[in-house]
Amino acid sequence: MSSVTLFGLCGAALVGLGLFGxxxxxGVLRKxxxxxxxxxxxxxxxxxxxxxxxxxxxxxxxxxxxxIITALVVAFAATVLAVALLRRLVQETGRDSLDTDG
Amino acid sequence: xxxxxxxxxxxAVVLGLVFFLAxxxxxxxxxxxxxxxxxxxxxxxxxxxxxxxxxxxxxxxPFGGLKLIALWLLALLAGATVGPxxxxxxxxxxxxxxxxx
Amino acid sequence: xxLALAADAGLALLILGxxxxxxxxRTAFGAVIGFMAYGFLVALVWVRLAAxxxxxxxxxxxxxxxxxxxxxxxxxxxxxxxxARPGWGLRLAAGVVSAAVAAGLAAVVLLLPxxxxxxxxxxxxxxxxxxxxxxxxxxxxxxxxxxxxxESVVLVLALIGLWSLxxxxxxxxxxxxxxxxxxxxxxxxxxxxxxxxxxxxxxHLFWTGAIAPGxxxxxxxxLAAMWVLTLVAGLTRPPRVGGRGVRLLLVAxxxxxxxxxxxxxxxxxxxxxxxxxxxxxxxxAIEAALTLSIAVxxxxxxxxxxxxxx
Amino acid sequence: xxxxxxxxxxxxLGTVALxxxxxxxxxxxxxxxxxxxxxxxxxxxxxxxxGVATDTAGVTDLALVLALLAAFAAVAFVTQRTPADVVxxxxxxxxxxxx
Numbered sequence: 001m002s003s004v005t006l007f008g009l010c011g012a013a014l015v016g017l018g019l020f021g022x023x024x025x026x027g028v029l030r031k032x033x034x035x036x037x038x039x040x041x042x043x044x045x046x047x048x049x050x051x052x053x054x055x056x057x058x059x060x061x062x063x064x065x066x067x068i069i070t071a072l073v074v075a076f077a078a079t080v081l082a083v084a085l086l087r088r089l090v091q092e093t094g095r096d097s098l099d100t101d102g
Numbered sequence: 103x104x105x106x107x108x109x110x111x112x113x114a115v116v117l118g119l120v121f122f123l124a125x126x127x128x129x130x131x132x133x134x135x136x137x138x139x140x141x142x143x144x145x146x147x148x149x150x151x152x153x154x155x156x157x158x159x160x161x162x163x164p165f166g167g168l169k170l171i172a173l174w175l176l177a178l179l180a181g182a183t184v185g186p187x188x189x190x191x192x193x194x195x196x197x198x199x200x201x202x203x
Numbered sequence: 204x205x206l207a208l209a210a211d212a213g214l215a216l217l218i219l220g221x222x223x224x225x226x227x228x229r230t231a232f233g234a235v236i237g238f239m240a241y242g243f244l245v246a247l248v249w250v251r252l253a254a255x256x257x258x259x260x261x262x263x264x265x266x267x268x269x270x271x272x273x274x275x276x277x278x279x280x281x282x283x284x285x286x287a288r289p290g291w292g293l294r295l296a297a298g299v300v301s302a303a304v305a306a307g308l309a310a311v312v313l314l315l316p317x318x319x320x321x322x323x324x325x326x327x328x329x330x331x332x333x334x335x336x337x338x339x340x341x342x343x344x345x346x347x348x349x350x351x352x353x354e355s356v357v358l359v360l361a362l363i364g365l366w367s368l369x370x371x372x373x374x375x376x377x378x379x380x381x382x383x384x385x386x387x388x389x390x391x392x393x394x395x396x397x398x399x400x401x402x403x404x405x406x407h408l409f410w411t412g413a414i415a416p417g418x419x420x421x422x423x424x425x426l427a428a429m430w431v432l433t434l435v436a437g438l439t440r441p442p443r444v445g446g447r448g449v450r451l452l453l454v455a456x457x458x459x460x461x462x463x464x465x466x467x468x469x470x471x472x473x474x475x476x477x478x479x480x481x482x483x484x485x486x487x488a489i490e491a492a493l494t495l496s497i498a499v500x501x502x503x504x505x506x507x508x509x510x511x512x513x
Numbered sequence: 514x515x516x517x518x519x520x521x522x523x524x525x526l527g528t529v530a531l532x533x534x535x536x537x538x539x540x541x542x543x544x545x546x547x548x549x550x551x552x553x554x555x556x557x558x559x560x561x562x563x564g565v566a567t568d569t570a571g572v573t574d575l576a577l578v579l580a581l582l583a584a585f586a587a588v589a590f591v592t593q594r595t596p597a598d599v600v601x602x603x604x605x606x607x608x609x610x611x612x
Contacts, residue, residue: 003211007248008312010215014222016305021226023297026288029231029276033238037222040245048312051252052319059253062338063322066347069260069339069420070354073497076264077361080504083276084365087507096280108514115521115562122525122555126532129551135543138535142547145529146554153525153558160514160565169573170561172400173580177554179396180583184550186389187591188543210523217530224537236536236545239586240552246575247526247556250563255571262575266553267582271589278593383592390592393584404581408574416571421578428582435592 008048014041026097028086032079039075043068107159114156121149135192139185146181150174211251218244231280235273242269255416256339259408263421267428268505271381271435334483336414343418344486348475352464355457355493358500362453366444369508375445378506386436394436401429409494419456419490423497430502441506449499456496460489518566522559529555546590553583 018038022031046064053061090096121144128141154174158167221241228234242265249258289297326346327338335341343351369376383390405425412418433439442449463485467476477485532555535548557576564572 001208003208003251005312006208006211006215007252008315009309010218010248012305012308012312013219015308016301017219017222017226019304020297020301023301024289024294025226027231027280029273029280030226030234032276033225033234033273036238037225037241040242044245044248045308045312047249047252047254047257049315049319050254052315053321053323054253054319055321055323058323058327058338061319061321061323062326062342063347065254065257065339066342067350068254068257069343069418070350072257072260072264073420073424074354074357076269076501077358077504079269080272081361081364083272084368084507086276087279088368090279090281094281111514112517115518118558119521119524119528122528122558125551126528129532129535129544129547135541135547138544139547142551145551149525150554150558153521153561157518157561157565160518166573169577173557173561173573173577176397176400176577176580177557177583179393180580181554183389183393183584184587187387187587188546190387190389191591192541192543206519206523210526213527213530217533221533221536232542233536233539233545236542236549240533240536240549243549243552243556243579246579247560250560250569250572250575255569255575258575259571259578262578263582266579267585270586271593274586274589275593386592390588393588397581397584401581404577408578411574415574417574425578425581428585432585432588435588 004048004051007044011041011044011048014038014044017041028089028096028098029083032082032086035082036075036079039071043071046071111156111159114152118149118152118156121145121152125149136189139188139192143181143185146184147178150177214244214248214251218248231277232274235277238273239265239270242266256337256418256421259416259421260424263424263428267424268431268501271431271505275381332479332482333477333486334413335486337412337416337418339416340412340418340490344489345475345477345482348460348464351493352457352460352475355460355496358497358504359453359457362500362503365504366508369444369510373508373510375443376509377443378441378503378509380507380510381431381434381441381505382437383435390436391438394432394438398429398433401425401432405429405494405498409490412490413487419493419497423494424501426494426498427501427505430498431505434502434506441503444503444509449503452499453496453503456489456493459492463489515566518562522562522566525555525562526559542590546587549586550583553579553586557583 015038018034018041021034022038025031025034046068050061050064125141125145129138132138132141151174154170157170161167161170218241221237225234225237225241228237242261246258246262246265249261326342329345330338330341333341333345405422408417408425409419409422434441464475467474470478529552532548532551536545539545557579560572560576
């Protein structure tokens with residue numbers, strides 16, 4: 001078992017954990033956090049693939065690295081948008097969950 | 103000369119480690135929030151400071167060394183802000199009034 | 204070598220532990236703090252995976268802007284409305300599905316081909332003609348320039364989405380929600396001393412990005428964090444969202460990128476191709492404009508939709 | 514020398530990782546934040562040691578960025594909340610289990 005495989009397994013577990021939180025947690029902020037964990041796990045898998053592609057004197061394939069950097073910024077923008085929607089939801093309904101009946 | 107500098111590095115870094123350990127133990131063992139905050143700032147200022155001091159002979163001058171010193175000054179500034187901010191908030195809440203100046 | 208493996212195993216366990224805590228913590232605030240510590244440790248993992256550029260991005264976003272965003276959100280949650288948690292059946296089903304997905308991905312990780320496929324030689328082949336020494340910047344600005352162009356547009360789209368959440372009567376005003384009610388002397392001092400140093404670090408990251416880890420995203424994020432600090436302390440006020448100047452700054456980066464990209468049809472023979480003689484100055488111009496636009500866009504995203512303090 | 518610095522980096526990281534217990538334990542939000550703050554400082558020290566030991570480009574810059582932004586969490590914590598929230602966990606009622 002190498003360090004790279006170890007972080008790959010860690011990324012896989014994070015995806016599962018994020019998915020679980022996304023389904024199970026009722027609060028919207030908790031769902032946003034879980035979704036970020038999920039995304040972070042996916043990016044970690046990308047990073048593992050980049051590290052395995054070390055070549056030409058570079059420790060990590062630069063193409064997945066560049067994708068991860070753009071993905072981090074896009075994920076941040078999406079999180080901002082989700083938090084803004086949550087704030088409007090709280091303003092309008094006084095609640096922070098999505099279930100419609102309660 | 104190199105040997106003396108290496109010994110200096112080892113001594114300073116080990117001392118820094120001691121302060122990090124002290125900060126952690128304080129954070130876990132001290133009785134209330136304000137004293138725990140006190141423990142934290144020791145690790146912030148002295149622990150990092152000693153590690154930076156120990157690394158100074160090992161980096162390229164001038165830019166590597168100046169970068170390390172700038173980094174420690176930034177950490178000092180952050181610590182000097184975090185302490186009062188958190189402490190003020192905790193104190194105000196506990197006593198129900200503003201702390202004396 | 205086994206020492207490094209033990210350290211990495213410890214790091215992975217810490218990350219998983221914090222992720223579990225973020226998922227199951229009782230309070231939203233505890234979960235947010237756990238998530239912030241998690242992001243910090245993930246930045247260390249990027250260093251261990253030889254991706255320092257990524258680590259810089261994760262650290263600049265995670266320890267600066269994300270904390271302000273999530274802690275602000277956690278503070279505005281209602282206190283009394285606890286939603287019903289799903290029942291045991293659904294939780295069990297969710298657990299099974301999630302475990303299956305994780306197991307599938309783990310199998311993929313274990314079955315990856317050896318040696319791993321790589322695009323590094325192709326992506327780095329053009330670096331000398333571009334005058335760049337950092338392969339990641341080379342990919343972002345040349346090899347996969349189209350991705351970066353679209354990504355810089357996404358930030359503007361996100362801002363449009365955010366602003367469209369404003370109430371009708373607030374439209375055209377200043378997004379003032381970040382400003383602290385009572386900043387206090389320590390915070391004001393920090394907001395006076397830190398931004399000049401942060402400006403230096405941000406410009407350094409942008410400039411060094413040509414040859415070493417760094418670049419427009421990292422530099423722009425640090426600049427945005429400094430601006431947000433002065434907004435929180437009340438030293439500066441955000442611009443009105445209807446203003447022409449702020450809109451020009453927002454689109455400057457993507458617009459210049461697109462213009463040079465279209466000019467590539469004549470100068471370099473293809474969309475987003477650089478003429479061999481002038482590649483370096485053109486790339487620097489694009490990176491500088493992108494840094495500025497990214498900083499303004501991220502700062503305004505943090506400031507939220509226009510409207511008074513809640 | 515570099516072996517010593519690597520071991521020292523591990524020790525710092527291990528020490529502040531112990532402090533993570535305080536994130537889980539609290540009891541107040543200010544305590545949780547203090548633990549995150551300690552993790553930040555220790556991480557910066559570990560990165561410096563690692564960067565000098567392995568002479569990797571950019572690691573010192575990474576530590577510099579982390580030190581620059583070290584105060585942000587506390588600033589956000591204090592300014593985005595009322596003083597009462599600093600000490601008291603919000604009294605969230607226990608989530609109801611459906612029948």
